Amino acid sequence: MKTVSAHDLADATPVPQGVQFEDGFQQELQTLFRWRRDVRRFQRQPLPAGLFEELIAIAAQAPSVGLSQPWRFVEVESPVRRALVRASFARCNETALAAQEGQRAELYARLKLEGLSEAPCQFALFADRATQQGHHLGRQTMPETIDYSAVIALHTLWLAARARGIGLGWVSILEPEVVTAALDVPQDWHFLGYFCLGYPASEDDVPALERAGWEARAEPQSMIVRR
Numbered sequence: 242m243k244t245v246s247a248h249d250l251a252d253a254t255p256v257p258q259g260v261q262f263e264d265g266f267q268q269e270l271q272t273l274f275r276w277r278r279d280v281r282r283f284q285r286q287p288l289p290a291g292l293f294e295e296l297i298a299i300a301a302q303a304p305s306v307g308l309s310q311p312w313r314f315v316e317v318e319s320p321v322r323r324a325l326v327r328a329s330f331a332r333c334n335e336t337a338l339a340a341q342e343g344q345r346a347e348l349y350a351r352l353k354l355e356g357l358s359e360a361p362c363q364f365a366l367f368a369d370r371a372t373q374q375g376h377h378l379g380r381q382t383m384p385e386t387i388d389y390s391a392v393i394a395l396h397t398l399w400l401a402a403r404a405r406g407i408g409l410g411w412v413s414i415l416e417p418e419v420v421t422a423a424l425d426v427p428q429d430w431h432f433l434g435y436f437c438l439g440y441p442a443s444e445d446d447v448p449a450l451e452r453a454g455w456e457a458r459a460e461p462q463s464m465i466v467r468r
Contacts (some may be wrong), residue, residue: 275446282442283359301396307375312391313367315424321330323421327357333414355412360437366395371412371429391433410440
């Protein structure tokens with residue numbers, strides 16, 4: 242089996258079947274995985290011109306069911322639309338806080354759960370469930386694979402951004418119908434998430450919720466079931 246380096250592939254030449262990346266590249270990839278964080282605190286510094294489009298182009302290389310490429314990235318620049326999203330978060334966050342009890346409530350109140358006021362770039366991800374691309378291959382019995390494909394594209398973007406020193410935060414404490422209406426998208430587009438993108442205000446290889454004592458990572462072996 243031939244071993245190649247990242248430098249060997251810099252010109253984007255095809256990789257022959259059976260090629261394995263060198264150990265150094267694999268170690269750097271593990272470092273990228275470890276330092277990928279769900280960022281909540283951002284610098285206000287704007288991103289370089291064209292970077293968002295570059296990240297989308299990388300995300301578009303992700304696999305998708307039937308080569309449907311159903312992901313739809315909506316960059317949100319309008320102050321009015323951003324304000325509607327922030328208002329939705331505030332309502333949902335207040336409800337979530339009220340549902341907590343005792344020390345959990347105190348801890349939840351201290352958590353930083355979004356970066357909507359600081360992140361210079363914000364976008365929403367939708368899955369186009371009505372897309373004809375791919376001719377419905379692979380999703381007749383599992384139509385939800387359209388949504389899964391869009392999430393894979395998002396994760397591809399996430400890693401590409403982190404490799405460039407850019408952080409991403411997934412804001413899930415929102416009202417999907419409110420965000421969908423605020424962004425005025427086609428009715429067949431299914432809302433998957435709202436994201437903040439920018440330079441992190443700090444760096445850490447431990448998830449913020451773990452550092453705060455909200456939850457701890459499970460051992461990988463505990464996630465394996467054999468039959």
